[in-house]
Amino acid sequence: MFLQVRQLSKHFPTRRGVLVALEDINFTVAQGEFVCAVGASGSGKSTLLRQIAGLDQPTQGGVWIDGQRVTGPGADRGMVFQHYTLYPWMTVQANVEFGLKLHGIPRRCRREQVRYYLEVVGLTPFSEALPRQLSGGMKQRVAIARALAAEPRILLLDEPFGALDLHTRETMHEFMVNLWQRTQLTVFMITHDVEEAVFLANRILALSAHPGRICQEIRVELPDRSLGVMGIKRHPRFHDYRDELMRLLRHQGQTDSPVPALVV
Ligand SMILES: Nc1ncnc2c1ncn2[C@@H]1O[C@H](COP(=O)(O)OP(=O)(O)OP(=O)(O)O)[C@@H](O)[C@H]1O
Numbered sequence: 001m002f003l004q005v006r007q008l009s010k011h012f013p014t015r016r017g018v019l020v021a022l023e024d025i026n027f028t029v030a031q032g033e034f035v036c037a038v039g040a041s042g043s044g045k046s047t048l049l050r051q052i053a054g055l056d057q058p059t060q061g062g063v064w065i066d067g068q069r070v071t072g073p074g075a076d077r078g079m080v081f082q083h084y085t086l087y088p089w090m091t092v093q094a095n096v097e098f099g100l101k102l103h104g105i106p107r108r109c110r111r112e113q114v115r116y117y118l119e120v121v122g123l124t125p126f127s128e129a130l131p132r133q134l135s136g137g138m139k140q141r142v143a144i145a146r147a148l149a150a151e152p153r154i155l156l157l158d159e160p161f162g163a164l165d166l167h168t169r170e171t172m173h174e175f176m177v178n179l180w181q182r183t184q185l186t187v188f189m190i191t192h193d194v195e196e197a198v199f200l201a202n203r204i205l206a207l208s209a210h211p212g213r214i215c216q217e218i219r220v221e222l223p224d225r226s227l228g229v230m231g232i233k234r235h236p237r238f239h240d241y242r243d244e245l246m247r248l249l250r251h252q253g254q255t256d257s258p259v260p261a262l263v264v
Pocket of ligand 1: 012013014019020021039040041042043044045046047048192
């Protein structure tokens with residue numbers, strides 16, 4: 001398995017005691033999979049992603065990528081966040097190129113890589129534009145191009161479409177599925193948007209809150225994505241998955257502790 005999360009727990013010390021954000025999380029992601037973790041606010045999605053990204057260390061258990069234990073951030077993982085993280089004073093081209101420059105990649109290779117990934121995300125005509133001249137969806141495509149340009153082995157997405165309006169979000173969903181199918185990327189994404197998870201993922205991990213645990217794993221088998229966003233979203237099987245997940249999260253919401261789990 002490419003990504004392995006084993007017996008992972010994360011505790012945070014607080015003034016009232018130790019808060020259990022994640023408890024005994026176990027899952028794997030194979031190469032080429034698109035896995036989404038879905039859960040209510042406070043279920044530990046961001047905490048989980050941070051452990052995988054190596055931005056934080058688990059209290060127990062751990063994360064392995066291709067058999068190597070994650071002990072910090074690494075170029076094998078590309079991240080895209082919800083809020084635009086582009087440098088406003090740099091052009092699209094310079095934003096995508098920046099990380100490559102830091103890694104000491106020679107200028108000619110950098111330029112070629114940037115050209116290729118701007119093409120992949122369909123932004124070649126905007127390479128000289130500044131972020132403020134782009135729509136929200138375009139900014140996120142630049143952020144995705146920037147993450148891809150470093151040629152990571154897995155893309156980690158932190159609610160990347162959460163700040164977009166509904167129409168742009170749907171366009172981005174279609175874009176993301178096409179990108180995934182064309183590049184055979186391995187993707188791990190967190191979201192609280194059930195429809196987004198069902199549309200994008202081939203496997204969904206549903207998280208319960210307080211403490212965050214995986215309460216169910218759902219394999220998604222939808223008809224051919226060439227039906228487009230609307231075609232898929234009207235399909236009965238899409239509704240079945242969405243309703244199952246909604247029911248599950250609603251049930252969890254009723255049974256989860258309303259306050260964070262504390263171990264004093
Ligand atoms: N650094 C921290 N110190 C103390 N508690 C924390 C810290 N980070 C997260 N928590 C707590 O851990 C739990 C999980 O938080 P997390 O942000 O991972 O949830 P989430 O599912 O991503 O929520 P949201 O969807 O609202 O972003 C919450 O109860 C939160 O208050």
